[in-house]
Amino acid sequence: MVKRKYCDMISRSKPGPGDGGNTGSWRVMRPVINLEACIPVKTKKNSCFNCWLYCPDCVVSKTIPPVINYEYCKGCGICAEECPTGAISMVAEATPVTEEK
Amino acid sequence: MHIIEAGNVAAAIGVKLSRAQVIAAYPITPQTPLTEKLSEFVESGELEAQYIPVESEHSAMAVCIAASTAGARAFTATSANGLLYMVEQLHWAVGARLPVVMCVANRGIGAPWTVWNDQQDTISQRDVGWIQLYCNDHQQIIDSVIKAFKLAQTVSVPVMVCYDGYLLSHTYMPFEQPEQSKVDAFLPAFTPKHFLDPENPGNFNTVTLPDIRLDVDGIMAPGYIEIRHNLQEDLRAALDTYVTIDKEFEKEFGRGGNPFVEEYKCEDAEFVAVCIGSLSYQLRDVVDIMRDDQVKIGVMGVQMYRPFPDQAITQALAGKKCVIVFEKALSYGNQGALYADIKSALYSSEKKPRIHNYILGLGGREIKTQHLLDALAESCTTPDTFGDSPRWIGLKLQE
Ligand code: SF4
Ligand code: SF4
Numbered sequence A: 001m002v003k004r005k006y007c008d009m010i011s012r013s014k015p016g017p018g019d020g021g022n023t024g025s026w027r028v029m030r031p032v033i034n035l036e037a038c039i040p041v042k043t044k045k046n047s048c049f050n051c052w053l054y055c056p057d058c059v060v061s062k063t064i065p066p067v068i069n070y071e072y073c074k075g076c077g078i079c080a081e082e083c084p085t086g087a088i089s090m091v092a093e094a095t096p097v098t099e100e101k
Numbered sequence B: 001m002h003i004i005e006a007g008n009v010a011a012a013i014g015v016k017l018s019r020a021q022v023i024a025a026y027p028i029t030p031q032t033p034l035t036e037k038l039s040e041f042v043e044s045g046e047l048e049a050q051y052i053p054v055e056s057e058h059s060a061m062a063v064c065i066a067a068s069t070a071g072a073r074a075f076t077a078t079s080a081n082g083l084l085y086m087v088e089q090l091h092w093a094v095g096a097r098l099p100v101v102m103c104v105a106n107r108g109i110g111a112p113w114t115v116w117n118d119q120q121d122t123i124s125q126r127d128v129g130w131i132q133l134y135c136n137d138h139q140q141i142i143d144s145v146i147k148a149f150k151l152a153q154t155v156s157v158p159v160m161v162c163y164d165g166y167l168l169s170h171t172y173m174p175f176e177q178p179e180q181s182k183v184d185a186f187l188p189a190f191t192p193k194h195f196l197d198p199e200n201p202g203n204f205n206t207v208t209l210p211d212i213r214l215d216v217d218g219i220m221a222p223g224y225i226e227i228r229h230n231l232q233e234d235l236r237a238a239l240d241t242y243v244t245i246d247k248e249f250e251k252e253f254g255r256g257g258n259p260f261v262e263e264y265k266c267e268d269a270e271f272v273a274v275c276i277g278s279l280s281y282q283l284r285d286v287v288d289i290m291r292d293d294q295v296k297i298g299v300m301g302v303q304m305y306r307p308f309p310d311q312a313i314t315q316a317l318a319g320k321k322c323v324i325v326f327e328k329a330l331s332y333g334n335q336g337a338l339y340a341d342i343k344s345a346l347y348s349s350e351k352k353p354r355i356h357n358y359i360l361g362l363g364g365r366e367i368k369t370q371h372l373l374d375a376l377a378e379s380c381t382t383p384d385t386f387g388d389s390p391r392w393i394g395l396k397l398q399e
Helices: A039-043 A050-054 A078-082 B007-017 B032-044 B057-069 B080-085 B087-095 B138-155 B180-186 B224-253 B279-292 B310-317 B337-346 B369-381
Strands: A029-033 A088-092 B002-006 B022-025 B050-053 B074-078 B101-106 B131-134 B159-164 B172-176 B261-264 B271-276 B297-302 B304-306 B322-327 B354-359
Touching: A050 A078, A078 A088, B002 B007, B007 B032, B007 B101, B007 B138, B007 B159, B007 B172, B022 B032, B022 B057, B032 B050, B032 B074, B057 B074, B057 B080, B057 B087, B074 B080, B080 B087, B087 B224, B101 B138, B131 B138, B138 B159, B138 B172, B138 B180, B138 B224, B180 B224, B224 B304, B261 B279, B261 B310, B271 B279, B271 B310, B271 B337, B271 B369, B279 B297, B279 B369, B297 B310, B310 B337, B322 B337, B322 B369, B337 B354
Parallel strands: B022 B050, B022 B074, B074 B101, B101 B159, B131 B159, B271 B297, B271 B322, B322 B354
Antiparallel strands: A029 A088, B002 B172, B131 B304, B261 B297
Protein backbone atom coordinates (compact mmCIF):
# COMPACT_ATOMS: atom_id res chain seq x y z
CA MET A 1 0.00 0.00 0.00
CA VAL A 2 1.29 3.43 -0.92
CA LYS A 3 1.40 5.69 2.12
CA ARG A 4 -0.34 8.88 1.15
CA LYS A 5 -0.04 12.24 2.80
CA TYR A 6 -3.71 13.03 3.22
CA CYS A 7 -5.25 16.47 3.24
CA ASP A 8 -2.20 18.15 1.85
CA MET A 9 -4.14 20.88 0.17
CA ILE A 10 -6.77 23.03 1.80
CA SER A 11 -7.59 26.69 1.65
CA ARG A 12 -5.62 27.94 4.63
CA SER A 13 -3.80 31.21 4.93
CA LYS A 14 -2.45 33.66 7.41
CA PRO A 15 -4.65 36.67 7.99
CA GLY A 16 -3.01 39.61 6.28
CA PRO A 17 -3.39 42.26 3.61
CA GLY A 18 -3.89 40.74 0.20
CA ASP A 19 -5.15 37.36 1.45
CA GLY A 20 -8.44 37.92 -0.32
CA GLY A 21 -6.79 39.04 -3.56
CA ASN A 22 -6.63 42.60 -4.85
CA THR A 23 -9.49 43.73 -2.60
CA GLY A 24 -8.64 47.41 -3.05
CA SER A 25 -10.31 47.25 -6.44
CA TRP A 26 -13.64 46.42 -4.78
CA ARG A 27 -13.76 49.74 -2.92
CA VAL A 28 -16.60 52.16 -3.58
CA MET A 29 -16.37 54.06 -0.30
CA ARG A 30 -12.99 55.04 1.12
CA PRO A 31 -12.35 55.25 4.88
CA VAL A 32 -10.58 58.48 5.80
CA ILE A 33 -9.20 59.06 9.30
CA ASN A 34 -9.56 62.48 10.85
CA LEU A 35 -6.34 62.42 12.87
CA GLU A 36 -7.49 65.26 15.10
CA ALA A 37 -10.16 62.97 16.54
CA CYS A 38 -8.01 59.84 16.68
CA ILE A 39 -7.30 58.67 20.26
CA PRO A 40 -3.69 57.41 19.88
CA VAL A 41 -2.76 60.55 17.97
CA LYS A 42 -4.35 62.82 20.56
CA THR A 43 -2.95 60.96 23.60
CA LYS A 44 0.34 59.89 21.98
CA LYS A 45 -0.34 56.51 23.58
CA ASN A 46 -0.77 53.07 22.10
CA SER A 47 -4.46 52.86 22.84
CA CYS A 48 -7.75 52.16 21.09
CA PHE A 49 -6.69 50.80 17.66
CA ASN A 50 -10.21 49.46 17.14
CA CYS A 51 -9.73 50.08 13.44
CA TRP A 52 -6.67 47.84 13.41
CA LEU A 53 -8.42 45.16 15.44
CA TYR A 54 -11.68 45.02 13.49
CA CYS A 55 -10.48 45.44 9.91
CA PRO A 56 -11.30 42.07 8.28
CA ASP A 57 -8.46 42.48 5.80
CA CYS A 58 -5.80 43.53 8.30
CA VAL A 59 -4.99 46.65 6.30
CA VAL A 60 -4.86 49.20 9.14
CA SER A 61 -1.48 49.53 10.85
CA LYS A 62 -1.12 49.56 14.62
CA THR A 63 0.92 52.74 14.55
CA ILE A 64 0.56 56.39 15.59
CA PRO A 65 -1.12 57.53 13.47
CA PRO A 66 -2.93 54.43 12.15
CA VAL A 67 -2.40 54.13 8.39
CA ILE A 68 -4.78 52.42 5.97
CA ASN A 69 -3.31 50.45 3.08
CA TYR A 70 -5.61 51.39 0.20
CA GLU A 71 -4.08 48.76 -2.06
CA TYR A 72 -6.17 46.19 -0.16
CA CYS A 73 -8.77 48.20 1.82
CA LYS A 74 -12.06 46.93 0.39
CA GLY A 75 -14.13 49.81 1.74
CA CYS A 76 -16.43 47.76 3.95
CA GLY A 77 -16.71 50.54 6.54
CA ILE A 78 -16.28 48.30 9.58
CA CYS A 79 -13.47 50.51 10.88
CA ALA A 80 -15.71 53.58 10.66
CA GLU A 81 -18.44 51.69 12.51
CA GLU A 82 -16.08 50.58 15.27
CA CYS A 83 -14.20 53.84 15.79
CA PRO A 84 -15.34 55.11 19.22
CA THR A 85 -14.78 58.80 18.38
CA GLY A 86 -16.26 58.78 14.89
CA ALA A 87 -12.84 59.74 13.50
CA ILE A 88 -13.28 57.64 10.37
CA SER A 89 -15.65 58.78 7.67
CA MET A 90 -16.51 56.93 4.50
CA VAL A 91 -16.00 59.08 1.45
CA ALA A 92 -17.28 58.20 -2.00
CA GLU A 93 -14.40 57.03 -4.22
CA ALA A 94 -15.70 59.12 -7.08
CA THR A 95 -14.93 62.26 -5.04
CA PRO A 96 -11.28 63.13 -5.62
CA VAL A 97 -9.46 62.62 -2.33
CA THR A 98 -5.95 63.95 -2.07
CA GLU A 99 -5.43 64.94 1.56
CA GLU A 100 -4.39 61.61 3.03
CA LYS A 101 -1.96 60.68 0.28
CA MET B 1 -19.55 -8.43 26.27
CA HIS B 2 -22.59 -9.74 24.39
CA ILE B 3 -25.75 -7.65 24.63
CA ILE B 4 -29.13 -7.57 22.92
CA GLU B 5 -30.19 -4.09 21.90
CA ALA B 6 -31.64 -2.00 19.08
CA GLY B 7 -29.55 -0.85 16.11
CA ASN B 8 -29.75 2.77 17.22
CA VAL B 9 -28.34 1.77 20.59
CA ALA B 10 -25.55 -0.17 18.91
CA ALA B 11 -24.67 3.06 17.08
CA ALA B 12 -24.82 5.09 20.31
CA ILE B 13 -22.52 2.66 22.12
CA GLY B 14 -20.12 2.83 19.17
CA VAL B 15 -20.06 6.62 19.47
CA LYS B 16 -19.49 6.41 23.22
CA LEU B 17 -16.65 3.91 22.83
CA SER B 18 -15.13 6.19 20.18
CA ARG B 19 -15.14 9.01 22.74
CA ALA B 20 -16.88 11.60 20.59
CA GLN B 21 -16.30 15.00 22.17
CA VAL B 22 -19.04 17.08 20.60
CA ILE B 23 -22.48 15.76 19.63
CA ALA B 24 -25.08 17.97 17.99
CA ALA B 25 -28.28 16.52 16.64
CA TYR B 26 -31.89 17.20 15.90
CA PRO B 27 -34.29 14.31 16.42
CA ILE B 28 -35.98 12.73 13.40
CA THR B 29 -37.65 9.35 13.00
CA PRO B 30 -36.13 6.71 12.87
CA GLN B 31 -32.86 8.18 14.17
CA THR B 32 -34.35 9.66 17.39
CA PRO B 33 -33.53 6.82 19.85
CA LEU B 34 -29.87 7.12 18.88
CA THR B 35 -29.61 10.77 19.87
CA GLU B 36 -31.73 10.16 22.97
CA LYS B 37 -29.33 7.43 24.04
CA LEU B 38 -26.35 9.68 23.47
CA SER B 39 -27.87 12.50 25.50
CA GLU B 40 -28.42 9.96 28.31
CA PHE B 41 -24.77 8.92 28.13
CA VAL B 42 -23.67 12.55 28.34
CA GLU B 43 -26.14 13.37 31.12
CA SER B 44 -25.01 10.41 33.24
CA GLY B 45 -21.36 11.25 32.69
CA GLU B 46 -20.68 7.91 30.94
CA LEU B 47 -19.58 9.91 27.93
CA GLU B 48 -17.55 13.04 28.49
CA ALA B 49 -18.82 15.18 25.68
CA GLN B 50 -20.63 18.40 24.89
CA TYR B 51 -24.17 17.58 23.79
CA ILE B 52 -25.50 20.56 21.89
CA PRO B 53 -29.23 20.51 21.16
CA VAL B 54 -29.89 22.48 17.99
CA GLU B 55 -32.97 23.79 16.22
CA SER B 56 -32.33 22.08 12.89
CA GLU B 57 -30.16 19.60 11.04
CA HIS B 58 -28.45 22.42 9.18
CA SER B 59 -27.32 23.76 12.56
CA ALA B 60 -26.37 20.27 13.75
CA MET B 61 -23.89 19.95 10.93
CA ALA B 62 -22.74 23.56 11.40
CA VAL B 63 -21.93 22.77 15.05
CA CYS B 64 -20.05 19.63 14.00
CA ILE B 65 -18.11 21.66 11.45
CA ALA B 66 -17.15 24.24 14.07
CA ALA B 67 -16.23 21.60 16.66
CA SER B 68 -14.23 19.63 14.15
CA THR B 69 -12.43 22.76 12.96
CA ALA B 70 -11.38 23.30 16.56
CA GLY B 71 -9.97 19.76 16.60
CA ALA B 72 -12.76 17.91 18.45
CA ARG B 73 -14.17 14.51 17.50
CA ALA B 74 -17.66 15.47 16.33
CA PHE B 75 -20.73 13.34 15.71
CA THR B 76 -24.29 13.79 14.51
CA ALA B 77 -27.07 11.59 13.20
CA THR B 78 -30.14 12.05 11.07
CA SER B 79 -32.54 10.54 8.53
CA ALA B 80 -34.30 11.42 5.28
CA ASN B 81 -35.46 15.06 5.08
CA GLY B 82 -33.18 15.92 8.00
CA LEU B 83 -30.21 14.82 5.93
CA LEU B 84 -31.45 16.89 3.02
CA TYR B 85 -31.81 19.92 5.26
CA MET B 86 -28.08 19.76 6.04
CA VAL B 87 -26.92 19.28 2.46
CA GLU B 88 -25.25 22.68 2.14
CA GLN B 89 -23.27 21.94 5.29
CA LEU B 90 -22.46 18.40 4.11
CA HIS B 91 -20.62 19.88 1.16
CA TRP B 92 -18.86 22.32 3.46
CA ALA B 93 -17.73 19.62 5.90
CA VAL B 94 -16.06 17.59 3.18
CA GLY B 95 -14.62 20.55 1.28
CA ALA B 96 -13.12 21.75 4.55
CA ARG B 97 -11.76 18.21 5.06
CA LEU B 98 -13.27 17.72 8.51
CA PRO B 99 -13.39 14.23 10.04
CA VAL B 100 -17.01 14.41 11.18
CA VAL B 101 -18.86 11.11 11.60
CA MET B 102 -22.61 10.85 11.06
CA CYS B 103 -25.06 7.98 11.33
CA VAL B 104 -28.01 7.94 8.99
CA ALA B 105 -30.94 5.65 9.74
CA ASN B 106 -32.14 5.27 6.16
CA ARG B 107 -35.65 6.46 5.44
CA GLY B 108 -37.67 7.42 2.36
CA ILE B 109 -37.88 11.08 1.36
CA GLY B 110 -41.06 13.19 1.19
CA ALA B 111 -43.10 14.17 -0.70
CA PRO B 112 -45.32 12.31 -0.28
CA TRP B 113 -44.52 12.07 3.40
CA THR B 114 -43.16 8.76 4.61
CA VAL B 115 -41.29 7.71 7.70
CA TRP B 116 -40.50 4.17 6.56
CA ASN B 117 -37.33 2.69 5.20
CA ASP B 118 -35.71 2.98 1.84
CA GLN B 119 -32.28 4.36 0.92
CA GLN B 120 -33.08 7.36 -1.25
CA ASP B 121 -31.80 9.77 1.42
CA THR B 122 -28.16 8.70 1.47
CA ILE B 123 -27.96 7.41 -2.10
CA SER B 124 -28.99 10.86 -3.30
CA GLN B 125 -25.94 12.22 -1.39
CA ARG B 126 -23.44 9.93 -3.08
CA ASP B 127 -21.77 12.74 -5.06
CA VAL B 128 -21.10 15.05 -2.11
CA GLY B 129 -17.70 13.55 -1.32
CA TRP B 130 -18.51 11.98 2.05
CA ILE B 131 -17.40 8.42 2.55
CA GLN B 132 -20.45 6.14 2.78
CA LEU B 133 -20.45 2.89 4.73
CA TYR B 134 -23.52 0.64 4.89
CA CYS B 135 -24.36 -1.93 7.55
CA ASN B 136 -26.24 -5.23 7.38
CA ASP B 137 -26.70 -5.90 11.10
CA HIS B 138 -26.13 -4.44 14.57
CA GLN B 139 -22.62 -5.80 14.89
CA GLN B 140 -21.67 -4.01 11.71
CA ILE B 141 -23.28 -0.80 13.01
CA ILE B 142 -21.19 -0.63 16.18
CA ASP B 143 -18.02 -1.80 14.41
CA SER B 144 -18.51 0.57 11.48
CA VAL B 145 -18.98 3.58 13.75
CA ILE B 146 -15.63 2.89 15.43
CA LYS B 147 -13.88 2.26 12.10
CA ALA B 148 -15.55 5.37 10.66
CA PHE B 149 -13.90 7.65 13.24
CA LYS B 150 -10.53 6.10 12.45
CA LEU B 151 -11.03 6.37 8.71
CA ALA B 152 -12.32 9.94 8.92
CA GLN B 153 -9.39 11.19 10.94
CA THR B 154 -6.83 9.28 8.85
CA VAL B 155 -7.96 10.60 5.49
CA SER B 156 -9.55 13.89 6.67
CA VAL B 157 -12.88 13.15 5.03
CA PRO B 158 -16.22 12.90 6.85
CA VAL B 159 -17.90 9.50 6.98
CA MET B 160 -21.57 8.52 6.90
CA VAL B 161 -22.50 5.24 8.56
CA CYS B 162 -25.83 4.20 7.08
CA TYR B 163 -28.25 1.53 8.25
CA ASP B 164 -31.83 0.72 7.34
CA GLY B 165 -34.43 2.61 9.37
CA TYR B 166 -36.66 0.33 11.52
CA LEU B 167 -35.30 -2.87 9.93
CA LEU B 168 -32.04 -2.24 11.79
CA SER B 169 -32.57 0.94 13.81
CA HIS B 170 -35.50 -0.40 15.84
CA THR B 171 -35.08 -4.18 15.82
CA TYR B 172 -33.21 -5.97 18.58
CA MET B 173 -30.26 -8.23 17.87
CA PRO B 174 -27.41 -9.67 19.86
CA PHE B 175 -24.01 -8.11 19.25
CA GLU B 176 -20.61 -7.97 20.84
CA GLN B 177 -19.70 -4.74 22.56
CA PRO B 178 -15.95 -4.09 22.20
CA GLU B 179 -13.91 -3.33 25.29
CA GLN B 180 -13.17 0.35 25.90
CA SER B 181 -9.44 -0.22 26.39
CA LYS B 182 -9.19 -2.00 23.04
CA VAL B 183 -11.14 0.76 21.28
CA ASP B 184 -8.82 3.34 22.88
CA ALA B 185 -5.82 1.48 21.51
CA PHE B 186 -7.41 1.24 18.07
CA LEU B 187 -8.62 4.84 18.07
CA PRO B 188 -6.24 7.01 20.08
CA ALA B 189 -6.79 10.73 20.60
CA PHE B 190 -5.61 12.68 17.60
CA THR B 191 -4.57 16.14 16.54
CA PRO B 192 -5.82 17.08 13.10
CA LYS B 193 -3.38 18.44 10.58
CA HIS B 194 -5.28 21.71 10.33
CA PHE B 195 -7.30 23.17 13.19
CA LEU B 196 -8.15 26.50 14.81
CA ASP B 197 -5.23 27.39 17.01
CA PRO B 198 -4.93 30.81 18.68
CA GLU B 199 -1.15 30.33 18.77
CA ASN B 200 -1.11 30.00 15.02
CA PRO B 201 -3.93 32.13 13.59
CA GLY B 202 -5.23 31.17 10.21
CA ASN B 203 -8.00 31.73 7.71
CA PHE B 204 -9.77 28.55 6.64
CA ASN B 205 -11.70 28.10 3.43
CA THR B 206 -11.84 31.74 2.54
CA VAL B 207 -12.48 32.61 -1.07
CA THR B 208 -10.22 30.80 -3.50
CA LEU B 209 -9.74 32.30 -6.91
CA PRO B 210 -10.12 30.49 -10.21
CA ASP B 211 -6.34 30.49 -10.56
CA ILE B 212 -3.48 29.79 -8.17
CA ARG B 213 -1.96 32.86 -6.53
CA LEU B 214 0.65 33.98 -4.04
CA ASP B 215 -0.60 34.21 -0.47
CA VAL B 216 0.41 36.90 2.03
CA ASP B 217 3.61 34.99 2.78
CA GLY B 218 4.50 34.85 -0.89
CA ILE B 219 3.77 31.12 -1.03
CA MET B 220 1.83 29.86 -4.05
CA ALA B 221 -1.66 28.97 -2.81
CA PRO B 222 -3.78 26.42 -4.67
CA GLY B 223 -6.96 27.47 -6.44
CA TYR B 224 -10.35 25.83 -6.09
CA ILE B 225 -9.76 23.20 -8.75
CA GLU B 226 -6.46 22.04 -7.19
CA ILE B 227 -8.10 21.63 -3.78
CA ARG B 228 -10.99 19.67 -5.29
CA HIS B 229 -8.61 17.47 -7.28
CA ASN B 230 -6.76 16.73 -4.06
CA LEU B 231 -10.03 15.63 -2.43
CA GLN B 232 -10.75 13.24 -5.29
CA GLU B 233 -7.22 11.74 -5.11
CA ASP B 234 -7.53 11.35 -1.34
CA LEU B 235 -10.89 9.64 -1.70
CA ARG B 236 -9.51 7.14 -4.20
CA ALA B 237 -6.54 6.47 -1.91
CA ALA B 238 -8.96 6.06 1.01
CA LEU B 239 -9.98 2.70 -0.48
CA ASP B 240 -6.55 1.23 0.34
CA THR B 241 -6.45 2.95 3.69
CA TYR B 242 -9.79 1.46 4.63
CA VAL B 243 -8.48 -2.03 3.85
CA THR B 244 -5.63 -1.38 6.29
CA ILE B 245 -7.96 0.01 8.95
CA ASP B 246 -10.29 -2.96 8.52
CA LYS B 247 -7.35 -5.37 8.91
CA GLU B 248 -6.21 -3.56 12.05
CA PHE B 249 -9.74 -3.79 13.42
CA GLU B 250 -9.92 -7.49 12.60
CA LYS B 251 -6.64 -8.10 14.41
CA GLU B 252 -7.87 -6.30 17.51
CA PHE B 253 -11.50 -7.47 17.59
CA GLY B 254 -11.65 -10.59 15.42
CA ARG B 255 -14.30 -9.20 13.06
CA GLY B 256 -13.91 -7.79 9.57
CA GLY B 257 -12.15 -8.84 6.40
CA ASN B 258 -14.91 -7.58 4.10
CA PRO B 259 -14.31 -3.84 3.90
CA PHE B 260 -16.01 -3.34 0.54
CA VAL B 261 -18.43 -6.17 -0.18
CA GLU B 262 -19.79 -9.07 1.83
CA GLU B 263 -20.25 -12.17 -0.30
CA TYR B 264 -22.44 -15.19 0.42
CA LYS B 265 -22.07 -18.30 -1.70
CA CYS B 266 -20.59 -16.24 -4.54
CA GLU B 267 -17.45 -18.26 -5.17
CA ASP B 268 -18.89 -20.85 -7.55
CA ALA B 269 -21.97 -18.77 -8.38
CA GLU B 270 -23.09 -18.12 -11.94
CA PHE B 271 -25.66 -15.60 -10.74
CA VAL B 272 -25.10 -12.94 -8.13
CA ALA B 273 -27.74 -10.77 -6.48
CA VAL B 274 -26.31 -7.42 -5.36
CA CYS B 275 -27.76 -4.86 -2.96
CA ILE B 276 -26.96 -2.43 -0.17
CA GLY B 277 -27.91 -2.94 3.47
CA SER B 278 -30.01 -5.42 5.41
CA LEU B 279 -31.74 -6.70 2.28
CA SER B 280 -28.60 -8.72 1.54
CA TYR B 281 -29.31 -10.91 4.59
CA GLN B 282 -32.89 -11.46 3.47
CA LEU B 283 -31.56 -12.41 0.05
CA ARG B 284 -29.41 -15.12 1.68
CA ASP B 285 -32.60 -17.03 2.48
CA VAL B 286 -33.64 -16.78 -1.16
CA VAL B 287 -30.21 -17.93 -2.28
CA ASP B 288 -30.47 -20.95 0.04
CA ILE B 289 -33.86 -21.90 -1.41
CA MET B 290 -32.52 -21.60 -4.98
CA ARG B 291 -29.36 -23.52 -4.10
CA ASP B 292 -31.63 -26.38 -3.01
CA ASP B 293 -32.89 -26.38 -6.60
CA GLN B 294 -29.31 -26.52 -7.90
CA VAL B 295 -29.20 -22.91 -9.06
CA LYS B 296 -25.67 -21.62 -8.61
CA ILE B 297 -26.48 -18.29 -7.07
CA GLY B 298 -24.95 -16.04 -4.41
CA VAL B 299 -25.54 -12.63 -2.91
CA MET B 300 -23.21 -9.69 -2.45
CA GLY B 301 -23.88 -6.82 -0.07
CA VAL B 302 -22.06 -3.59 -0.86
CA GLN B 303 -20.58 -2.20 2.38
CA MET B 304 -18.79 0.85 1.05
CA TYR B 305 -20.51 2.86 -1.64
CA ARG B 306 -18.33 5.97 -1.72
CA PRO B 307 -15.51 5.95 -2.61
CA PHE B 308 -16.79 3.29 -4.99
CA PRO B 309 -14.75 0.07 -4.66
CA ASP B 310 -14.93 -0.56 -8.40
CA GLN B 311 -11.98 -2.94 -8.53
CA ALA B 312 -13.28 -5.19 -5.76
CA ILE B 313 -16.69 -5.21 -7.42
CA THR B 314 -15.32 -5.97 -10.87
CA GLN B 315 -13.23 -8.76 -9.41
CA ALA B 316 -16.24 -10.25 -7.68
CA LEU B 317 -18.61 -9.99 -10.64
CA ALA B 318 -16.65 -10.31 -13.89
CA GLY B 319 -17.23 -13.68 -15.52
CA LYS B 320 -20.58 -14.30 -13.82
CA LYS B 321 -23.54 -15.13 -16.06
CA CYS B 322 -25.87 -12.56 -14.61
CA VAL B 323 -25.72 -9.85 -11.97
CA ILE B 324 -29.04 -8.80 -10.46
CA VAL B 325 -29.01 -5.45 -8.66
CA PHE B 326 -31.78 -4.76 -6.13
CA GLU B 327 -32.18 -1.17 -5.00
CA LYS B 328 -34.26 0.78 -2.51
CA ALA B 329 -33.42 4.00 -4.32
CA LEU B 330 -33.39 5.36 -7.82
CA SER B 331 -31.64 8.01 -9.84
CA TYR B 332 -34.96 9.39 -10.99
CA GLY B 333 -35.34 9.62 -14.74
CA ASN B 334 -32.61 7.06 -15.20
CA GLN B 335 -31.85 3.82 -13.30
CA GLY B 336 -30.79 2.60 -9.92
CA ALA B 337 -27.58 4.42 -8.95
CA LEU B 338 -25.82 1.26 -7.79
CA TYR B 339 -26.82 -0.53 -10.98
CA ALA B 340 -25.36 2.26 -13.12
CA ASP B 341 -22.16 2.32 -11.04
CA ILE B 342 -21.70 -1.45 -11.27
CA LYS B 343 -22.34 -1.38 -15.01
CA SER B 344 -19.70 1.29 -15.45
CA ALA B 345 -17.23 -0.66 -13.30
CA LEU B 346 -17.76 -3.74 -15.49
CA TYR B 347 -17.45 -1.83 -18.75
CA SER B 348 -13.74 -2.51 -19.12
CA SER B 349 -13.86 -6.16 -18.09
CA GLU B 350 -13.47 -8.85 -20.73
CA LYS B 351 -16.25 -11.08 -19.49
CA LYS B 352 -19.22 -8.83 -18.97
CA PRO B 353 -22.15 -10.46 -17.23
CA ARG B 354 -25.74 -9.68 -18.10
CA ILE B 355 -27.03 -7.20 -15.61
CA HIS B 356 -30.56 -6.60 -14.36
CA ASN B 357 -32.00 -3.91 -12.13
CA TYR B 358 -34.91 -4.17 -9.70
CA ILE B 359 -36.38 -1.34 -7.64
CA LEU B 360 -38.22 -2.36 -4.48
CA GLY B 361 -39.22 -1.48 -0.95
CA LEU B 362 -39.61 2.28 -1.51
CA GLY B 363 -41.32 4.04 1.40
CA GLY B 364 -41.24 0.85 3.43
CA ARG B 365 -43.21 -1.38 1.03
CA GLU B 366 -42.80 -4.86 2.43
CA ILE B 367 -40.26 -6.98 0.62
CA LYS B 368 -41.58 -10.51 0.37
CA THR B 369 -39.19 -13.41 0.03
CA GLN B 370 -41.47 -14.85 -2.65
CA HIS B 371 -41.12 -11.65 -4.69
CA LEU B 372 -37.34 -11.86 -4.49
CA LEU B 373 -37.48 -15.52 -5.44
CA ASP B 374 -39.69 -14.79 -8.47
CA ALA B 375 -37.44 -11.95 -9.63
CA LEU B 376 -34.26 -13.97 -9.28
CA ALA B 377 -35.80 -17.01 -10.95
CA GLU B 378 -36.79 -14.85 -13.89
CA SER B 379 -33.38 -13.19 -14.13
CA CYS B 380 -31.58 -16.53 -13.96
CA THR B 381 -33.64 -17.99 -16.79
CA THR B 382 -33.78 -14.94 -19.09
CA PRO B 383 -30.91 -15.31 -21.51
CA ASP B 384 -30.86 -11.61 -22.34
CA THR B 385 -31.07 -8.29 -20.58
CA PHE B 386 -34.47 -6.75 -19.93
CA GLY B 387 -33.35 -3.57 -21.54
CA ASP B 388 -31.85 -0.93 -19.36
CA SER B 389 -34.94 0.24 -17.47
CA PRO B 390 -35.32 -1.05 -13.96
CA ARG B 391 -38.13 -3.46 -13.15
CA TRP B 392 -40.23 -2.75 -10.08
CA ILE B 393 -41.03 -5.39 -7.49
CA GLY B 394 -44.22 -5.47 -5.45
CA LEU B 395 -46.01 -2.63 -7.26
CA LYS B 396 -49.78 -2.78 -6.85
CA LEU B 397 -51.08 -0.88 -9.84
CA GLN B 398 -54.84 -0.97 -10.47
CA GLU B 399 -55.54 -2.12 -14.00
S1 SF4 C 1 -12.99 50.02 5.19
FE1 SF4 C 1 -11.82 49.96 7.10
S2 SF4 C 1 -12.29 47.94 7.93
FE2 SF4 C 1 -12.91 47.88 5.79
S3 SF4 C 1 -11.16 47.10 4.72
FE3 SF4 C 1 -10.93 49.32 4.67
S4 SF4 C 1 -9.70 49.79 6.44
FE4 SF4 C 1 -10.43 47.71 6.73
S1 SF4 D 1 -10.61 53.38 15.93
FE1 SF4 D 1 -10.71 55.56 15.58
S2 SF4 D 1 -9.85 56.50 17.41
FE2 SF4 D 1 -9.32 54.33 17.47
S3 SF4 D 1 -7.29 54.27 16.57
FE3 SF4 D 1 -8.72 53.88 14.90
S4 SF4 D 1 -9.17 55.89 14.02
FE4 SF4 D 1 -8.16 56.26 16.00
